[in-house]
Amino acid sequence: MNFDYSDDQKFLKNEARKFLEANCPTSRVRKVLDDDAKAYDEALWKAVAEQGWLGAAIPEAHGGLGLGHIELCAIAEELGRVVAPIPFASTVYFLAEAVMLAGSDVQKAALLPKIAAGEVIGCVATSEGPGVVTAANLQATVSGGKLSGTKLPVTDGDIATHALVLAKENGQAGLFLVDLSSGVTREALQTLDPTRDAAKLTFSGASAERLGAAGEGLALLERISDRAAVLLAFEQTGGADRALEMAKAYALERYAFGRVIASYQAIKHKLADIYVKNELARSNAYYGAWALNTDAPELPVAASAARIAASEAFWFAAKENIQTHGGIGFTWEVDAHLYYRRSRQLALVAGAPRVWKERLVSQLERRNIAA
């Protein structure tokens, strides 16, 4: 048993941190934030591809590095720290995982090398409107291999080359791989986190290939989401840790009433509360990483716990970081809002925390009966 990164993984993580400190300072993130025409940081995307990170968990036979998922978790944590403005999650956590999990040999051979090379960008198109998407309210439809319907919001929908789309086929929900080169119109959306792209996609006869068995789209989506949830939890944990560091640094330099504000218990206890939530998130994420890496039967429970803990930790750290800063924290110039925004993006992109809490408890109920 070992409840930590290995030395090699720590080395990789440290290298990733150095690379991102040099290549993704918040001044770069702000270029995407402040420019409506800029959907992502293309230069960073290319640089990340050159590092091999996009294919970290993709087998060497398909053009990846063939490392494990723990290595990918380490990279995710570092990307989360710097609120990287690139379509990494959509492409790597969702599209690549979906293809590796449920793709045919032809699909794997066609897509995985291009994902690893940064030539393919993925997106996940499930939501169609306010609220939770279900088999009953799903409107998008596939007929004769052609998709029609509207999806919004679709993170990275403006820039993606391929989409994972939830749609009905013969009245049953299915998950489809859709080439976005034709049969789709895209409309950019204003979102809480402009450092990440989002769009409304309207499909009119786009070519759609079903992933997995007919009628098992929602179940397959859950399996993919479990995998993505663990990786997202590492991004969230990285962001939460960075928010705590920012709050701590400011509290140690800001004076009020003749002393640094970090010497007041109200601030100390607030930062201690953040630390506690961050550690609980990290520990749950580690367990999730192990379950993901070994395809353990515990994965659905471990992934749910990791996602719930990380969503809570990042939200709490991001909002209390602003409050620790006081007035200056509410300005556009201070980076605190980048983390506040990203915490919302990451908590909602794969389903809100309450959805995951329900999933977790349903599974605990079943496990409790079985035990």
Add this chain to the structure above:
Amino acid sequence: MDFNDSPEEAAYRAQVREWLEANAPKTPLTFEDMEGGGSMAASKAWQAKKAAAGYAQITWPKEWGGPGGTPIQQVIFNTEEAKYPIPPNPFQIGLGMCVPTVMTFADEDTKKRFVGPALRGEEIWCQLFSEPAGGSDVAAARTRAVRAPDGSGDWIIDGQKVWTTGAQFSSFGIVVTRTDPDAPKHKGMTMFWVDMSDPGIEVRPIHQMSGGSGFNEVFFTGVRVKDSQRLGAINDGWRVSLVTLMNERLAVGGATGAQWNQFLEAARQITGLDGAPVIKDQAIREKLADWYVQAEGLKHTRNRTMTALSRGQTPGPESSIGKVVSALQMQDLANTAVEMLDQYGIINDPDLAPLGGAFHASLMMAPGLRIAGGTDEILKNIIAERVLGLPGDIRVDKDVAFKDLPTGR
């Protein structure tokens, strides 16, 4: 990250399982056993068995009578042992805190005399730190130790300790005393070990708000101790107590009281809104999810600490997060359970309440758990100062002679 056993760990686990299956108790103690104090015999018998087989204090080196095992082996044993209805463990304070302090500061003869009997559960130790005038502020201790006037070098101790866990069945204790009231508070204290059977020591149980009496007041009246019972240098007791308290953070922790899975079971049985079982209530389900995630987070945080230990790293005060989270959760979970019973929730009778009254017991114990071993507030200070490196509070008592400090009541 590898949550599976290595081949060596799997072999150790198999060996532990086999031993437990042959030796561990199979039926839990009854409520009457626990209340009547009959659990002590069971606890001592179980500790003796573990010590003989090398499962008590698994990480202790051979020279202290342990098997010199790894922290991970301790994790494995704890996990497997928890599957059996084992009796309460009254040895934790002694083995986790007092005896390591004795081993660090006492001479060879003293170590030889005490370590074995403590390990085998034959002698229980208590920690005499808190006083009526200072719980969080241990350095406020007023219990005096003065040299005997006869020139023997002995010390005479007078004063009062409070909240002493297990004093009523302890053979020995370690006590923090004031030896120089003219020095600032942290520089005038000295630590001793004492024989609890001394006629000058009187133990009075404290009647807790929960009804039980797990803690005590301990009165010292002219208790004479040899200078050889001193642990550490004269007036260096604060540093010695830090060694004890550092061990406390490793010794304390782990889940207490009713847990999420017991709540889940109960919530299936009880009628909630609209006649559906409480478990169908979405607000309840979200709380269950939060408790589970916290409990799992703490479990794996403890495991991360063990990994740090097994790599020869010193686990830091980050282990302080355990009690902050678990004590509050115990209170919230217990109160939610009581409220889910609706009007029936006010009944605090083991024969009528669910789970033999376990939720009600947790509810009434929780305030104490949030204080014992460091209040929520003190633990957050420890996290803020020792983990995050934030400044300590501005102290008005640091450079003032102890006798000149304002004391209030």
